[in-house]
Amino acid sequence: xxxxxxxxxxxxxxxxxxxxxxxxxxxxxxxxxxxxxxxxxxxxxxxxxxxxxxxxxxxxxxxxxxxxxxxxxxxxxxxxxxxxxxxxxxxxxxxxxxxxxxxxxxxxxxxxxxxxxxxxxxxxxxxxxxxxxxxxxxxxxxxxxxxxxxxxxxxxxxxxxxxxxxxxxxxxxxxxxxxxxxxxxxxxxxxxxxxxxxxxxxxxxxxxxxxxxxxxxxxxxxxxxxxxxxxxxxxxxxxxxxxxxxxxxxxxxxxxxxxxxxxxxxxxxxxxxxxxxxxxxxxxxxxxxxxxxxxxxxxxxxxxxxxxxxxxxxxxxxxxxxxxxxxxxxxxxxxxxxxxxxxxxxxxxxxxxxxxxxxxxxxxxxxxxxxxxxxxxxxxxxxxxxxxxxxxxxxxxxxxxxxxxxxxxxxxxxxxxxxxxxxxxxxxxxxxxxxxxxxxxxxxxxxxxxxxxxxxxxxxxxxxxxxxxxxxxxxxxxxxxxxxxxxxxxxxxxxxxxxxxxxxxxxxxxxxxxxxxxxxxxxxxxxxxxxxxxxxxxxxxxxxxxxxxxxxxxxxxxxxxxxxxxxxxxxxxxxxx
Numbered sequence: 001x002x003x004x005x006x007x008x009x010x011x012x013x014x015x016x017x018x019x020x021x022x023x024x025x026x027x028x029x030x031x032x033x034x035x036x037x038x039x040x041x042x043x044x045x046x047x048x049x050x051x052x053x054x055x056x057x058x059x060x061x062x063x064x065x066x067x068x069x070x071x072x073x074x075x076x077x078x079x080x081x082x083x084x085x086x087x088x089x090x091x092x093x094x095x096x097x098x099x100x101x102x103x104x105x106x107x108x109x110x111x112x113x114x115x116x117x118x119x120x121x122x123x124x125x126x127x128x129x130x131x132x133x134x135x136x137x138x139x140x141x142x143x144x145x146x147x148x149x150x151x152x153x154x155x156x157x158x159x160x161x162x163x164x165x166x167x168x169x170x171x172x173x174x175x176x177x178x179x180x181x182x183x184x185x186x187x188x189x190x191x192x193x194x195x196x197x198x199x200x201x202x203x204x205x206x207x208x209x210x211x212x213x214x215x216x217x218x219x220x221x222x223x224x225x226x227x228x229x230x231x232x233x234x235x236x237x238x239x240x241x242x243x244x245x246x247x248x249x250x251x252x253x254x255x256x257x258x259x260x261x262x263x264x265x266x267x268x269x270x271x272x273x274x275x276x277x278x279x280x281x282x283x284x285x286x287x288x289x290x291x292x293x294x295x296x297x298x299x300x301x302x303x304x305x306x307x308x309x310x311x312x313x314x315x316x317x318x319x320x321x322x323x324x325x326x327x328x329x330x331x332x333x334x335x336x337x338x339x340x341x342x343x344x345x346x347x348x349x350x351x352x353x354x355x356x357x358x359x360x361x362x363x364x365x366x367x368x369x370x371x372x373x374x375x376x377x378x379x380x381x382x383x384x385x386x387x388x389x390x391x392x393x394x395x396x397x398x399x400x401x402x403x404x405x406x407x408x409x410x411x412x413x414x415x416x417x418x419x420x421x422x423x424x425x426x427x428x429x430x431x432x433x434x435x436x437x438x439x440x441x442x443x444x445x446x447x448x449x450x451x452x453x454x455x456x457x458x459x460x461x462x463x464x465x466x467x468x469x470x471x472x473x474x475x476x477x478x479x480x481x482x483x484x485x486x487x488x489x490x491x492x493x494x495x496x497x498x499x500x501x502x503x504x505x506x507x508x509x510x511x512x513x514x515x516x517x518x519x520x521x522x523x524x525x526x527x528x529x530x531x532x533x534x535x536x537x538x539x540x541x542x543x544x545x546x547x548x549x550x551x552x553x554x555x556x557x558x559x560x561x562x563x564x565x566x567x568x569x570x571x572x573x574x575x576x577x
Contacts (some may be wrong), residue, residue, distance in 0.1 A: 011065060061341040100163070112471055113265050298333060402440075410442060466484065502560055
């Protein structure tokens with residue numbers, strides 16, 4: 001959930017009224033957002049009070065003060081929801097997309113805003129909105145990269161292509177000399193802000209670049225814009241371009257930018273349409289779309305789902321307060337118009353949520369369900385909870401370890417040959433760290449690592465865990481399945497095999513499984529490199545082995561930097577349901 005810092009006095013000026021912090025907190029709750037923090041920036045000499053407001057992750061229209069204040073004004077019924085339009089000029093500004101971009105960032109969408117007036121608040125909001133979008137829907141520029149430019153410094157039409165990094169030379173934003181792109185990749189390695197985006201195109205032989213008619217570099221997405229066309233508070237005409245690997249996301253981002261910045265245009269909320277020509281296919285597309293769409297909802301169904309009873313007229317009025325202008329078709333049907341700012345509305349359930357917000361969650365009466373139903377705990381979880389309590393009563397302490405581990409933990413550290421064990425692991429295709437390369441298929445390494453981290457605790461260390469492991473299974477749709485297991489380790493100056501054996505007997509007693517070769521469980525000698533030779537046994541039930549216990553091999557303990565002795569038990573508990 002993104003947090004948006006807003007200057008309190010600026011927000012109240014836009015709302016046309018002042019409130020106490022408590023009153024504004026209540027308003028936020030009613031609107032479905034949250035006032036998270038009230039603070040003063042320590043570096044601000046004016047000590048301006050700011051609100052940090054938590055916004056739902058899919059409400060991109062609330063990520064700046066323009067959108068937030070506009071939505072609240074509509075909610076408070078001080079204004080009606082604006083109408084957003086894209087006007088087609090006689091000769092639209094065109095961007096030609098070369099086929100060379102297909103392998104890197106194949107899409108671009110554009111728009112123009114005319115006669116814009118930016119003060120310091122609006123300028124700061126524009127910069128902040130871009131950053132919020134980059135970190136949210138743009139997925140740190142991997143899906144979409146935004147460029148905002150002073151159109152008066154450029155000469156349309158534009159060309160979007162991909163060129164060798166050594167052939168693109170320009171002066172980047174806020175720099176005083178020119179760089180080649182390959183030089184920039186090195187230069188920005190020390191930039192706290194930009195170094196996080198270099199990996200997206202650093203190793204690409206051809207780098208995306210947008211140029212104007214004179215060959216001036218407008219931007220090299222997704223890294224940096226050119227200094228030549230940077231936006232200032234004197235900028236009057238703005239050119240917006242969004243390059244992308246996901247065209248749907250690019251359209252959403254462009255709509256949000258146009259509808260938010262459009263508040264500062266001479267003709268509010270009016271954008272100038274532009275065209276994008278894909279040279280390879282000769283396909284021409286017009287942007288921004290600023291498309292409205294309509295949905296119909298059933299009033300009776302909405303009332304039943306929320307648990308309220310309001311008329312179609314009341315529901316339409318409530319939805320209009322949420323910027324979803326609605327009309328009554330008949331006493332049981334509403335036609336809801338979804339504006340280009342509300343890309344979060346995907347399904348009817350999203351409209352129903354807005355009905356509930358407009359009605360007020362705190363106004364919905366609490367009622368008992370009309371049908372009686374008895375809940376029942378999932379049998380495997382119930383058995384797990386019962387066993388946890390039993391093992392704790394036996395003097396063992398429960399641990400909770402990571403479900404991901406390194407391949408070494410499952411192979412070399414417990415003396416299993418990598419060639420045999422690694423093919424049985426559910427591997428992660430792109431692990432971020434060596435510690436989390438695969439899903440565990442044994443609980444033992446995790447408990448041994450826990451003991452390693454707690455060696456200074458008083459002896460004996462008796463730990464257990466009851467959790468899932470992941471086993472490859474070609475019969476499953478996912479290719480793997482979970483299995484609930486119990487693992488316990490006794491770590492002391494002596495192995496304490498009798499302690500682990502006694503724990504097994506206690507668990508079986510609780511499960512009402514007798515020690516019997518045919519009618520219950522039994523032990524049989526086994527060989528496992530994890531355990532000391534001649535000190536390992538399989539636990540058999542119903543003719544099948546479902547676990548092992550034994551004295552841990554000294555090399556296993558040494559691999560986990562443990563210098564004392566230990567015994568361990570690991571069994572599957574799913575056989576006893």
